[in-house]
Amino acid sequence: MQLDKSAIEAHNEYLIKDHERRFNYIAAEVQDVEALLQKLIDFQVAIPSWALGTGGTRFGRFPGGGEPRNLEEKIEDIGLLHALNNSSGAISLHIPWDIPENATHIKALAAQHGLQFDAMNSNTFQDQPGQAFSYKYGSMQHVNKAVRQQAIDHNIEVIKYGLDLGSTSLTVWLSDGSCFPGQLNFRNAFQNTLESLQQVYSALPDDWKMFVEYKAFEPNFYSTTVGDWGQSLLYASKLGSKAYTLVDLGHHLPNANIEQIVALLLMEGKLGGFHFNDSKYGDDDLTVGSIKPYQLFLIFNELVEGMDARGMKHATDLGWMIDASHNVKDPLEDLLQSVEAIMITYAQALLVDRKKLAEAQLNNDVVTAQEILQQAFRTDVRALVAAARLRSGGALNPLAFYRQHDIRAGLINRRGSKSMATGL
Ligand code: PSV
Ligand code: MN
Numbered sequence: 001m002q003l004d005k006s007a008i009e010a011h012n013e014y015l016i017k018d019h020e021r022r023f024n025y026i027a028a029e030v031q032d033v034e035a036l037l038q039k040l041i042d043f044q045v046a047i048p049s050w051a052l053g054t055g056g057t058r059f060g061r062f063p064g065g066g067e068p069r070n071l072e073e074k075i076e077d078i079g080l081l082h083a084l085n086n087s088s089g090a091i092s093l094h095i096p097w098d099i100p101e102n103a104t105h106i107k108a109l110a111a112q113h114g115l116q117f118d119a120m121n122s123n124t125f126q127d128q129p130g131q132a133f134s135y136k137y138g139s140m141q142h143v144n145k146a147v148r149q150q151a152i153d154h155n156i157e158v159i160k161y162g163l164d165l166g167s168t169s170l171t172v173w174l175s176d177g178s179c180f181p182g183q184l185n186f187r188n189a190f191q192n193t194l195e196s197l198q199q200v201y202s203a204l205p206d207d208w209k210m211f212v213e214y215k216a217f218e219p220n221f222y223s224t225t226v227g228d229w230g231q232s233l234l235y236a237s238k239l240g241s242k243a244y245t246l247v248d249l250g251h252h253l254p255n256a257n258i259e260q261i262v263a264l265l266l267m268e269g270k271l272g273g274f275h276f277n278d279s280k281y282g283d284d285d286l287t288v289g290s291i292k293p294y295q296l297f298l299i300f301n302e303l304v305e306g307m308d309a310r311g312m313k314h315a316t317d318l319g320w321m322i323d324a325s326h327n328v329k330d331p332l333e334d335l336l337q338s339v340e341a342i343m344i345t346y347a348q349a350l351l352v353d354r355k356k357l358a359e360a361q362l363n364n365d366v367v368t369a370q371e372i373l374q375q376a377f378r379t380d381v382r383a384l385v386a387a388a389r390l391r392s393g394g395a396l397n398p399l400a401f402y403r404q405h406d407i408r409a410g411l412i413n414r415r416g417s418k419s420m421a422t423g424l
Helices: 005-027 033-042 071-085 103-112 145-165 186-204 229-239 258-267 293-309 330-352 354-364 366-377 382-391 398-404 407-415
Strands: 046-048 091-092 171-172 209-213 243-250 271-276 319-322
Touching: 005 209, 005 382, 005 398, 033 330, 033 382, 071 091, 071 103, 071 330, 071 407, 103 145, 103 171, 145 171, 145 186, 171 186, 171 243, 171 271, 186 209, 186 229, 209 271, 229 243, 229 258, 243 258, 258 271, 258 293, 293 366, 319 330, 330 366, 330 382, 330 398, 354 366, 354 407, 398 407
Parallel strands: 046 091, 046 319, 171 209, 209 243, 243 271, 271 319
Antiparallel strands: none
């Protein structure tokens, strides 16, 4: 489903007066508004191929209908999001949930929607039909070499799929770990995992990056073999310069200071990618910015500061992706909200007066430092984000457009109310 450009234009025309009033107000407050708008226009957040269907829990799943039935329809859905917000210009594939059977066709279809292929994701946390060995007791950590080899081979296969599509990174998330004390020898599990990752790393093309994603818990609840940023950094450092740590916001123990983790990883040149979501209890996979928006702002503040300190390009030097699940919302509406929350928070972080903040820090002026951060966080930047969208051909209010045009009803019409997307 390609959106009619003239429908977006009509929508924008209807809203333009109100928008301009809001924009002129905030633009007068911002120092170099043109530079800021360009940064917002350039910033793209990848959408995971597994987030386009309804998620669920072990207690049930309540699909809303019209879910994409194959990779082509998933690309179509992301194309739709991108046409509306111009900030979702990439797709991240999980193998084997979304195998690109015909890479040339899939690549051409994505290009038609202005989409690129972000990080490829391997899956050694589920057993697949016909698979020789089970991952019940882990994959890369496994005590049996043959199981480890199977996991290594799978990752190398994922790299090959990615090469055909023009991707340049591999994200490895392992569910490996243990459920009970005594189940694992921690050092052996680490060494096995490291050796397996080394095999995959040696198959990595020169211009690729490998992201090692950590998670403190689930599905293993006693120990996780890549359990925190320290362990991930250890693997990434031992692997080499193409290996990086990936931070998923939902993968920490309660109250972890994620902004500090981000700052230090950036300082070491070892932060590679990001999975956005929000949570109250654990890996809840809720809409970005819906529970702890100030924490998200503090994280973005460190991202901008740390990237600028290293002369990194905000838009391209890290992998930005949403990793969420939608149990009660329409996934496309949730993704529009998540991207909007990311853009708003990025814009707020760009507004922080860095010179004044550095001065306040040097003077131990705690109150001023807090005022500077909160001044940026409390600024309503929505008109700036909308202006960036307008300039790149998107809709002033993507969510309103989606509802007014009853896009979900159209999808249900064409795909049926019982269609099921692969993924979580
Ligand atoms: C694991 O919880 C994770 O965050 C990893 O990124 C997976 O690839 C993704 O979710 C989907 O299971
Ligand atoms: Mn993740």
